[in-house]
Amino acid sequence: MLRHGFKFYGQTVKLATFEPGNNLNPTVWDLYKKNRLTVVRQVRYDPNNDNELDLVLFLNGLPIVTCELKNAITGQKVGHAKKQYREDRDPKAPIFRWRDGAKRALVHFAVDTDEAWMSTRLAGLSTWFLPFNKGDGHGKGNPAVEDKHRTHYLWEEVWERSSLLDLVGRFIHLQTEKGVNPNTGKTWEKKTLIFPRYHQRDCVRRLVAGARAKGAGTNYLVQHSAGSGKSNSIAWLAHRLASLHDADDQKVYDAVVVLTDRRVLDQQLQETIHQFEHKTGVVEKIDKHSDQLAEALQGGVPIIISTIHKFGFIQDKIESLPDRRYAIIVDEAHSSQSGEMAVKVKELLSDSSLEAKLKAD
Secondary structure (H helix, E strand, O other), rough: OOOOOOOOOOOOOOOOOOOOOOOOHHHHHHHHHHHEEEEEEEEEEEOOOOOEEEEEEEEOOOEEEEEEEEHHHOOOOOHHHHHHHHHHHOOOOHHHOOOOOEOOOOOOEEOOOOOEEEEEOOOOOOOOOOOOOOOEEOOOOOOEOOOOOOOOHHHHHHHHOHHHHHHHHOEEEEEEEEEEEOOOEEEEEEEEEOOOHHHHHHHHHHHHHHHHHHHOOOOOOOOOOOOOOOOOOHHHHHHHHHHHHHHOEEEEEEEEEEEEEOOHHHHHHHHHHHHHHOOOOOOOEEEOOOOHHHHHHHOOOOEEEEHHHHHHHHHHHHHHHHOOOOEEEEOOOOOHHHOOOHHHHHHHHOOHHHHHHHHHH
């Protein structure tokens, strides 16, 4: 509802306006600037008691972030904040309510002067928190900063106005996992609200900034450890690059090609992008033959998911493809995908006339 509004007697009521990708429509920028982001301390949130939340952030009057703050000087640390959420905060209270997704606040932070943790769903003692820290060298936690708390980045960077709007508008999404219990044969479904961890947000924003400044033709390497959310980082990046414009309001890339062999990422990418766009045809999965890949490239599909091996079979069609700029995201770049087949992809998508000129020179 925050992203797309809702219908009321045939009219669409918009609850927020998010930053446009270009400057072509000044009216959207005017609406974007009118968003009201407010912070309220000591919020009484439960009609059944007098409990208070230390901090709540609101977007146009709607609560989107809650936070419990602790300070070691008073003898309490981040673990006490997590315990408070698990044991003293009723998940059925309106601000925490969940039913196939968050019904009120989207994320809950447990913070002290050294560390920050977050959860997108309160579930009593089963509440699961993930670290929201920058990392200290090659270890966990946050680096020391002169004259500042180690968690200063939370309110200076992450909760900053444009950053928070960006997180709500183009990062947070509801992930659905489905499967079959091998013992009972019954199908199951699990829904998780995904809020980017610090390294994911930082990774996507750095790559987008680099692409906007340098344009096509630059290589980047991203290292993600196991379990750190690589699939979501790829989905967010693909979506951002597909609509990225430079300082002159020209599209940086005509299409984004994601090369992967993982079906899980295929489905996840499509579902994630659909939540942002609510449109069909934005993402096309190449799961039949190489002709399908050539047609997608030729037809201007914004985001294409394919295996790297299919590129070797479209060489005879490459000359008929229009002159375009592509962003290539290679999943598992350290594996065999980055060998001879990766070289083939670069050859096929490079400017053949430029290659010929270089050879002639």
